[in-house]
Amino acid sequence: xHAPLSPVAVGRMMPMSMRTLPCRRTLLRSCVATSxxxxxxxxxxxxxxxxxxxxxxxxxxxxxxxxxxKDLPPKAPVAVNVADHNIKGDWxxxxxxxxxxxxxxxxxxHREAKTFSDKIAYNFVRLAxxxxxxxxxxxxxxxxxxxxxxxxxxxxRDGYLMDENQWLRRILFLESIAAVPGMVAxxxxxxxxxxxxxxxxxxxxxxxxxxxxxxxHLMTFMTLKNPSILFRAxxxxxxxxxxxxxxxxYMISPSTCHRFVGHLEEEAVITYTRCIQEIENGHLPIxxxxxxxxxxxxYWRLGPxxxxxxxxxxxxxxxxxHRFVNHSLASLKYDTDVNPFALREPGMTTKGSKIxxxxxxxxxxxxxxxxxxxxxxQKVTQQ
Numbered sequence: 001x002h003a004p005l006s007p008v009a010v011g012r013m014m015p016m017s018m019r020t021l022p023c024r025r026t027l028l029r030s031c032v033a034t035s036x037x038x039x040x041x042x043x044x045x046x047x048x049x050x051x052x053x054x055x056x057x058x059x060x061x062x063x064x065x066x067x068x069x070k071d072l073p074p075k076a077p078v079a080v081n082v083a084d085h086n087i088k089g090d091w092x093x094x095x096x097x098x099x100x101x102x103x104x105x106x107x108x109x110h111r112e113a114k115t116f117s118d119k120i121a122y123n124f125v126r127l128a129x130x131x132x133x134x135x136x137x138x139x140x141x142x143x144x145x146x147x148x149x150x151x152x153x154x155x156x157r158d159g160y161l162m163d164e165n166q167w168l169r170r171i172l173f174l175e176s177i178a179a180v181p182g183m184v185a186x187x188x189x190x191x192x193x194x195x196x197x198x199x200x201x202x203x204x205x206x207x208x209x210x211x212x213x214x215x216x217h218l219m220t221f222m223t224l225k226n227p228s229i230l231f232r233a234x235x236x237x238x239x240x241x242x243x244x245x246x247x248x249x250y251m252i253s254p255s256t257c258h259r260f261v262g263h264l265e266e267e268a269v270i271t272y273t274r275c276i277q278e279i280e281n282g283h284l285p286i287x288x289x290x291x292x293x294x295x296x297x298x299y300w301r302l303g304p305x306x307x308x309x310x311x312x313x314x315x316x317x318x319x320x321x322h323r324f325v326n327h328s329l330a331s332l333k334y335d336t337d338v339n340p341f342a343l344r345e346p347g348m349t350t351k352g353s354k355i356x357x358x359x360x361x362x363x364x365x366x367x368x369x370x371x372x373x374x375x376x377x378q379k380v381t382q383q
Contacts, residue, residue: 049363050336093209095216096321097301102348103313106320108270111262111327111355121259121330129267132177135234136170138162140274152283164286167275168225174268175218176235177242181261182211184246185254202342203329210322216299217315223293254334262327262356265319272316279309320352321345327356337362343369 113119132138141160144150155161162170186207193200227235250257278284292306300314325341332340340362345351357365 049338049340049359049366050333093205093212095209095213095299096317096345096348098314098317098348102352103310103317105349106269106273106316106352108266108273109323109353109355110266117253117256118259121256122263124260125263125267128264132170132174135238136173137166138170138271152285155283161278161283164284165225167278167284168221169227169231170271171221171275172218172225172227172231173235173238174271175214175221177238178264178268179211179214179218180239180243181246181257181264182207182209182214184243185250185257186211188247188250188254201337202339206325206339206341210325213318213322216295217318220293220296220299220311220315223295255330255332258326258330262323262330265323265326268319269316269323272312272319276309276312276316279312317348317352321348324351324354324356328362331356331359332362333359338366340365340369343373 113122139159139162143155143160144158147155147160150158152161156163186204189200189204189207193204246257249260275284279287282288287308290308292302292308292311296302296311296314297304297306300311302310302314324346328340337359340357343366346354346365
């Protein structure tokens with residue numbers, strides 16, 4: 001069975017401050033209209049958080065994985081205007097594009113460990129953070145009382161500040177590992193869907209988006225530094241250990257793994273917040289007026305005069321999204337609950353200032369999403 005609309009596409013079509021690629025909107029509008037008609041004219045009850053098994057002939061219409069080609073309008077136009085924007089990046093999935101206000105709405109947040117599995121996840125993150133800091137040479141000591149009388153070189157020499165190369169080493173190592181969990185989780189859910197021969201309820205798409213988004217962070221920072229052979233060898237070793245460990249843990253307890261990633265993203269938000277502060281305080285002078293790489297301008301739709309600082313703000317906003325999504329997924333029932341972000345995502349002001357949705361909030365969000373689609377379908381019908 002197929003979904004009322006694509007979990008990625010519909011979320012980005014909702015009237016929210018989070019925008020996506022304009023080149024596909026014409027096609028998506030027609031898909032939304034058709035799917036809304038097919039889904040909500042039915043007398044079946046509105047979908048709740050827990051997914052129900054349906055057969056291929058279900059009167060509910062398409063499922064949550066996206067519209068089948070037969071559900072698309074006949075000869076649906078594909079609006080790709082390369083004159084508006086020349087897409088050059090190594091990416092294909094939808095992703096957020098932020099306003100200046102959204103970029104600065106991110107807060108450093110922490111979710112307290114409530115259950116035994118939460119505590120396991122949090123302690124593993126603390127251990128992983130210690131290992132990442134050790135390998136990447138990351139340090140963040142409080143400035144001394146006489147910092148105002150010390151030069152930048154003195155602060156760096158005494159270990160209070162890092163220079164641009166040290167920050168890049170930290171970021172490159174972090175991003176090379178951060179792209180692993182989304183891909184592992186998506187692969188395992190994909191295999192589970194094949195094995196059980198039933199729908200996934202929209203989780204796979206969101207997890208793949210996360211993996212690609214983290215990979216694009218790495219591709220962006222790679223434009224500033226070409227890592228050494230030793231650094232690449234360390235990444236290979238760390239990736240090999242982390243991939244297999246996360247793979248095994250996800251088969252045992254997916255919720256614990258999503259909680260682990262949520263806490264890991266909390267640390268990422270802290271790291272990028274500190275990086276932003278260092279740039280704005282003049283402690284990283286090379287990056288102060290450095291132009292944003294072209295790949296970043298293309299990926300986040302930054303302006304032609306965007307600076308590297310704008311890129312760091314965008315990356316931090318992405319990390320807060322992953323923090324919100326993974327903590328929310330960790331609160332759901334892995335076997336039965338639908339992905340609340342399959343249809344749409346909250347605005348950046350929500351994801352930046354709220355740590356996650358608890359399960360009852362996620363169910364309410366799903367119901368609101370279907371209500372919005374129902375209203376859209378009624379408007380189309382009236383036209």
